[in-house]
Amino acid sequence: MGGGLVLSRVADKIFWMSRQMERAENMARILGVTSNLVLFGADAADQNLRAPLSITETEEAYSERHDKLTLPGLIEFMALDEKNPSSIYSCLKWARENAHAVRWQITSEMWETLNATWLEMRAIPRSRVTGSGATQFFDWVKDRSHLFRGVTYGTIVRGEAFNFSRLGTFLERADNTARILDVKYHILLPSVADVGGALDYYQWAALLRSVSSFETYRQLYRDQIFPIKVAQLLILERRMPRSLAACFDQVKDALDRTKGEHDAPAKRLGYELHARLTHADIEEIFNGGLHEYLSECLEDIGELGNRIQRAYLGMV
Amino acid sequence: MERRHYDEMRAADGEVRSHFRALADWLAETPAERVAEKRREADLLFHRVGITFAVYGDEAGAERLIPFDTIPRVIPKAEWDALAKGLRQRVNALNRFLDDVYHGQEILKAGVIPAEQVLTNEAYQVAMLGLDLPNKVYSHVAGIDLIRNDDGKYYVLEDNLRTPSGVSYMLENRKMMMRLFPELFARQRVHPVEHYPGLLLATLNAAAPERVRDPTVVVLTPGQSNSAYFEHAFLAQQMGVELVEGGDLLVNDGHVYMRTTAGRQRVDVIYRRVDDAFLDPLAFRQDSLLGVPGLLSVYRAGHVALANAIGTGVADDKSTYPYVPEMIRFYLGEEPLLSNVPTWQCKKPEDLELVLDKLNELVIKEVQGSGGYGMLIGPTAKKAEIEAFRARIKANPANYIAQPTLSLSTCPTFVEQGVAPRHVDLRPYVLSGKEVKLVPGGLTRVALKEGSLVVNSSQGGGTKDTWVVD
Numbered sequence: 096m097g098g099g100l101v102l103s104r105v106a107d108k109i110f111w112m113s114r115q116m117e118r119a120e121n122m123a124r125i126l127g128v129t130s131n132l133v134l135f136g137a138d139a140a141d142q143n144l145r146a147p148l149s150i151t152e153t154e155e156a157y158s159e160r161h162d163k164l165t166l167p168g169l170i171e172f173m174a175l176d177e178k179n180p181s182s183i184y185s186c187l188k189w190a191r192e193n194a195h196a197v198r199w200q201i202t203s204e205m206w207e208t209l210n211a212t213w214l215e216m217r218a219i220p221r222s223r224v225t226g227s228g229a230t231q232f233f234d235w236v237k238d239r240s241h242l243f244r245g246v247t248y249g250t251i252v253r254g255e256a257f258n259f260s261r262l263g264t265f266l267e268r269a270d271n272t273a274r275i276l277d278v279k280y281h282i283l284l285p286s287v288a289d290v291g292g293a294l295d296y297y298q299w300a301a302l303l304r305s306v307s308s309f310e311t312y313r314q315l316y317r318d319q320i321f322p323i324k325v326a327q328l329l330i331l332e333r334r335m336p337r338s339l340a341a342c343f344d345q346v347k348d349a350l351d352r353t354k355g356e357h358d359a360p361a362k363r364l365g366y367e368l369h370a371r372l373t374h375a376d377i378e379e380i381f382n383g384g385l386h387e388y389l390s391e392c393l394e395d396i397g398e399l400g401n402r403i404q405r406a407y408l409g410m411v
Numbered sequence: 412m413e414r415r416h417y418d419e420m421r422a423a424d425g426e427v428r429s430h431f432r433a434l435a436d437w438l439a440e441t442p443a444e445r446v447a448e449k450r451r452e453a454d455l456l457f458h459r460v461g462i463t464f465a466v467y468g469d470e471a472g473a474e475r476l477i478p479f480d481t482i483p484r485v486i487p488k489a490e491w492d493a494l495a496k497g498l499r500q501r502v503n504a505l506n507r508f509l510d511d512v513y514h515g516q517e518i519l520k521a522g523v524i525p526a527e528q529v530l531t532n533e534a535y536q537v538a539m540l541g542l543d544l545p546n547k548v549y550s551h552v553a554g555i556d557l558i559r560n561d562d563g564k565y566y567v568l569e570d571n572l573r574t575p576s577g578v579s580y581m582l583e584n585r586k587m588m589m590r591l592f593p594e595l596f597a598r599q600r601v602h603p604v605e606h607y608p609g610l611l612l613a614t615l616n617a618a619a620p621e622r623v624r625d626p627t628v629v630v631l632t633p634g635q636s637n638s639a640y641f642e643h644a645f646l647a648q649q650m651g652v653e654l655v656e657g658g659d660l661l662v663n664d665g666h667v668y669m670r671t672t673a674g675r676q677r678v679d680v681i682y683r684r685v686d687d688a689f690l691d692p693l694a695f696r697q698d699s700l701l702g703v704p705g706l707l708s709v710y711r712a713g714h715v716a717l718a719n720a721i722g723t724g725v726a727d728d729k730s731t732y733p734y735v736p737e738m739i740r741f742y743l744g745e746e747p748l749l750s751n752v753p754t755w756q757c758k759k760p761e762d763l764e765l766v767l768d769k770l771n772e773l774v775i776k777e778v779q780g781s782g783g784y785g786m787l788i789g790p791t792a793k794k795a796e797i798e799a800f801r802a803r804i805k806a807n808p809a810n811y812i813a814q815p816t817l818s819l820s821t822c823p824t825f826v827e828q829g830v831a832p833r834h835v836d837l838r839p840y841v842l843s844g845k846e847v848k849l850v851p852g853g854l855t856r857v858a859l860k861e862g863s864l865v866v867n868s869s870q871g872g873g874t875k876d877t878w879v880v881d
Contacts, residue, residue: 100671102659196635199648214458255672356674407672 113263120240269342478873497748534724608649617844662705
């Protein structure tokens with residue numbers, strides 16, 4: 096469209112397709128780490144199995160469909176269940192549906208990536224995903240998400256469609272990183288008094304790996320794994336592309352470029368979150384309580400999503 | 412009952428026609444395995460790109476591929492030029508007719524066409540009376556269906572002046588052929604069709620309200636569940652304009668706007684692929700969710716253009732069809748260059764009697780039908796079907812016309828047993844803006860079932876690339 100404008104309905108689909116692909120990737124990350132921990136017999140197997148459900152707030156939905164909490168049951172529910180709106184299956188399906196609705200506004204490469212992903216997803220035998228092929232499947236999902244993001248970045252016109260794709264991707268990623276940290280931290284370190292105490296190295300390494308940050312941690316801090324530094328890395332370290340600060344650098348950039356008639360409430364909150372993450376201090380965060388801090392972040396991220404919806408994407 | 416057909420590739424003596432020779436040589440020297448492999452590749456590509464169409468009455472959201480045949484249909488340039496001239500003439504006359512029936516109605520006054528034929532027609536829109544359109548064009552995009560009879564002559568089977576579809580397949584088929592068989596295009600010059608979207612955009616720009624300098628054009632689609640959705644999306648993308656649904660548009664202060672993330676944006680030209688009845692719930696069907704409330708009032712005020720215009724159906728109705736040659740003589744003072752198929756109108760008592768007498772030899776069509784539905788093909792129909800149709804015709808004769816069963820020409824086609832002749836038709840697309848333009852070619856539809864004359868994609872038809880060659 097002339098002037099880089101985009102229909103509200105179209106922006107909405109692009110925003111959500113980007114969120115859904117990012118969510119599928121995050122589900123795959125969480126499940127990948129969980130199956131590793133469970134299969135290698137780490138402590139607190141039950142807590143580890145429960146974590147993905149608490150992260151996605153789906154404990155109830157799970158227990159409605161499964162009697163027992165098992166790894167195959169968890170994978171079935173979170174990777175393949177059509178009725179679970181956060182399952183990888185549902186995310187890939189809806190990402191493709193949304194792309195189908197706007198395939199003329201996105202590039203043909205973007206559409207073809209999502210369409211091919213969905214066609215492949217449907218052809219994958221379920222028993223392989225819940226069995227020996229689980230890791231391979233999670234890697235495939237991550238690959239498809241990387242591919243989609245790369246294809247998007249490399250082909251789409253820099254205009255409003257691009258901005259809403261970025262907003263969707265990084266709001267979703269920020270939301271997921273905050274949730275993973277919140278839940279895992281709670282399992283690994285039930286009491287703040289334990290900060291600096293003996294650590295289950297494998298559990299912490301797994302947490303870092305779930306956000307592709309194990310090597311990053313080593314590289315940036317050249318140190319043993321300390322809980323407070325893990326929090327620093329995942330919340331405030333803007334060199335780490337899955338941290339909240341890095342996500343909000345991208346959100347701020349996208350908001351800067353986006354023009355709307357009544358978008359002050361959305362921009363105000365987006366910029367405020369960005370400023371908070373830029374100037375925060377990890378010690379202060381811990382003093383006030385990490386869980387409380389992350390809960391507030393999650394609430395604000397949710398509210399920002401709503402305000403973006405109202406300002407640009409139209410009410411449904 | 413086997414009849415002789417015009418074979419597009421071979422003359423009666425079995426000799427390959429000269430314009431088909433390059434292709435025939437290539438077919439003969441290319442191993443069948445390579446061609447089969449390419450066909451599988453084509454299927455895969457079409458699936459991957461998602462070139463599918465929804466089928467009415469099929470399970471919700473079902474998407475199918477329209478079978479694509481890899482053997483092109485070839486037309487020599489001189490033959491095409493003659494066809495194109497006839498098509499321009501015909502579409503000019505049809506647009507003149509539409510302007511006339513919504514203004515002075517000279518053709519009715521002259522008694523060339525019975526007034527009730529036009530004025531009581533379901534597709535006649537009183538809302539269009541007295542409305543002046545830019546360039547006096549009503550059908551900006553027309554699809555004219557042609558067949559070639561066993562006498563080797565082209566006949567117009569029907570005019571599609573409302574929202575003709577299929578042009579995306581013309582474009583995609585060419586792209587696919589060039590991708591699969593580049594060596595074929597090196598052997599002879601095939602006239603390009605790729606500039607169609609550019610011509611279409613120019614045509615739509617020319618339809619804009621007069622005062623508008625740099626018009627904003629949109630494509631209006633009924634939405635994803637429409638059988639031609641792929642095409643709507645494809646054309647919008649190729650022209651670089653927005654694809655909108657009814658809900659994206661609103662009427663305010665006498666203008667049409669679309670809802671964007673940055674607020675409202677004026678719309679000047681709507682290439683609409685939504686039927687008349689669904690365009691504006693305030694003016695037409697109240698239950699329509701596909702349209703834009705108030706659109707007609709803006710249209711009548713001349714603040715937005717619709718392509719095609721409202722009410723073009725009165726000219727492409729099968730009961731109007733028999734009068735097209737007379738229109739050409741009346742408006743242009745010329746003899747028609749393209750022939751009509753002889754047609755009996757069941758509303759005329761003498762025609763009705765003749766038709767009922769020869770039901771087993773004729774093709775019977777509903778005057779408003781399309782897509783190959785509501786049709787009886789006498790020679791291949793079962794007795795019971797014929798009798799059922801007889802009762803329907805008698806109950807409402809004005810709803811039917813009859814034509815002789817023409818023998819559609821055949822073109823070599825890949826079928827399971829190998830290469831075999833199958834019946835084809837041809838739909839070129841005629842664009843009317845400041846002048847009438849068309850790209851050399853069109854959509855060739857092929858009936859894949861042996862002996863079948865029904866080429867519609869909804870009933871097992873496929874498509875071919877259409878080559879106009881020097």
